[in-house]
Amino acid sequence: MEFLNGMRPGHDLTYNDVFMVPSRSSVTSRLDVDLRTPDGVGTTIPVVVANMTAVAGRRMAETVARRGGVAVLPQDIPLPEVRKTVERVKASHPVYETPIVVERSAPVAQLLSVMHKRAHRAAVVVEAGRPIGVVTEADTEGVDRFASAGQVMEEPRVVLEEGVDLREAFDRLEDSRAGLAPVVAGGLLRGIVTRTGLLRSAIYDPALDGEGRLCVGAAVGINGDVPGKAAELLASGVDVLVVDTAHGHQDKMLLALPKVVAARDAHAQETGRRVPVVAGNVVSRAGVEDLVAAGADVVKIGVGPGAMCTTRMMTGVGRPQFSAVLECAEAARETGAQVWADGGVKYPRDVALALAAGAASVMVGSWFAGTLESPGDLMRDADGRSYKESFGMASARAVKNRTKELSAFERARSSLFEEGISSGRMFLDPQRPGVEDLLDQIVSGVRSAFTYAGARSIGEFHTRAVVGIQGAAGYEEGRPRHTSW
Secondary structure (H helix, E strand, O other): OEEHHHOOOOOOOOHHHEEEEOOOOOOOOHHHOEOOOOOOOOOOOOEEEOOOOOOOOHHHHHHHHHOOOEEEEOOOOOHHHHHHHHHHHHHOOOOOEOOEEEEOOOEHHHHHHHHOOOOOOEEEEEEOOEEEEEEEHHHHOOOOOOOEHHHHOEOOOOOEEOOOOHHHHHHHHHHHOOOEEEEEEOOEEEEEEEHHHHHHHHHOOOOEOOOOOEOOEEEEOOOOOHHHHHHHHHHHOOOEEEEEOOOOOOHHHHHHHHHHHHHHHHHHHHHOOOOOEEEEEEOOHHHHHHHHHOOOOEEEEOOOOOOOOOHHHHHOOOOOHHHHHHHHHHHHHHHOOEEEEEOOOOOHHHHHHHHHOOOOEEEEOHHHHOOOOOOOOOEEOOOOOEEEEEOOOOOHHHHHHHOOOOOHHHHHHHOOOOOOOOOEEEEOEOOEOOHHHHHHHHHHHHHHHHHHHOOOEHHHHHHHOEEEEOOHHHHHHOOOOOOOO
């Protein structure tokens, strides 16, 4: 990346402070852009779901991996639950969506309690594993909640065989005006497809492991039996390990990280599968150099830019994110490592600018909390708007979960030193309620940014992007107006 007219400022910059200048380009189509990441994780788009309890769960992990990204499961989740989640993600089909499955006798009330957890908002009624009916939300309107699925279901208009050509499947759905279709193998349900899902499958490549299964990551902290937990996560089949703490440039991290790397190397020797190790968070050249020297393949960049983080207001500690990523990416490049930009992303432009600054991938948290796939319960405010709760990983709520094994005295003492918002409302966009809708926005914006820079890959974008500096008025000028002024 270079600054417009070579004018590198003497002060730090946020994403809002910068813009990208178009360059001469031979890239004529967004689809000519390859967004495979250079960090060795196996992702085909540069998006990582943050390891936040309110954001990264099973539904999120499988959905994002199907579109080429990866979710990192939080360190606070008990290991048995992590293993179960990884197993279910790995068992999910890389193309077909995981259906909500019910028996014929299931009450409508049960259907309504789970339908909102999938963007397709439908359930497949099965008998001995075979699809016999489909129930949509519309089918349940005005129906007694004790009525059974068998009473409100419709026979599937289309049933597809596993391996069907995506274009043929789309045409059959279009011709029958069916919203979705079950996919079967030997008559048994394997998944479902929707018209939009088929279009996405033709555009996105899933993030897959060496055995063709969806990728998923997991985080480990720097306290307790760190190498033991890392070994268990590796044994469960995770594809990337994130050693995570708010202040990554500290002695405890530099003691824990080599132990995680040793556990990874032992696992690689046993299995032949080398899992990348990510560590963070830091915001300085020295922090990157120390973490890479301790064994990190990727360093996570960001202190304080997250929507749920109060670190900067509480402590004054942190750094404007664009400059942090730029300096840290330069340091990582010199050592053969990569960086992830973590936090501060609110629009697709921010993802593009993080990549321009040198990030291999961009971590998204609260933005994804307000989607159907995040783990939280769907709630409504007094005006009927749907939302989910999000909270910071250093907040009272998160600390309470993380310290539940401590004595009452130690827990009470820890509660005196909390940072982060314990409950924030992340409203769902009625037009884009699913995480895939947001991925479409992000990937479309990023691909377009690459065409403006004349870059066909992330590596080319790192070198070809030209960035200028703007004031608040410049940023405001670029914002669309939905009403007249």
